[in-house]
Amino acid sequence: MKDQSLAKLTEMNPYAFEGLMVELLNRMGYKGPNDQSIVTQKSNDNGIDGVIYQDALGLQKVYLQVKRYAPNTSW
Numbered sequence: 001m002k003d004q005s006l007a008k009l010t011e012m013n014p015y016a017f018e019g020l021m022v023e024l025l026n027r028m029g030y031k032g033p034n035d036q037s038i039v040t041q042k043s044n045d046n047g048i049d050g051v052i053y054q055d056a057l058g059l060q061k062v063y064l065q066v067k068r069y070a071p072n073t074s075w
Contacts (some may be wrong), residue, residue: 006071014068015042021049021066030062 009017019039031037036053050064 009068010071015039017068018049018066022052022064025050025052025064 009020012020022037022039023030026035026037031054032053032055034053037050039050040048047065048063049066052062053066054060054062
């Protein structure tokens with residue numbers, strides 16, 4: 001199961017991967033009171049892949065930069 005999941009994530013379209021990571025963080029509880037979060041546009045986003053608005057006015061934001069490494073990357 002782990003290998004299948006990793007393979008699926010590795011093969012996934014990069015923009016779909018970014019969206020999945022924003023959704024994962026939302027489901028983990030990282031979201032504003034109105035469940036506000038966005039995946040940024042594909043280009044000219046200054047390296048920001050998503051934004052989570054932590055308050056109703058959108059004044060407190062968490063900027064996300066998603067990275068996907070090859071499975072054989074060592075840490």
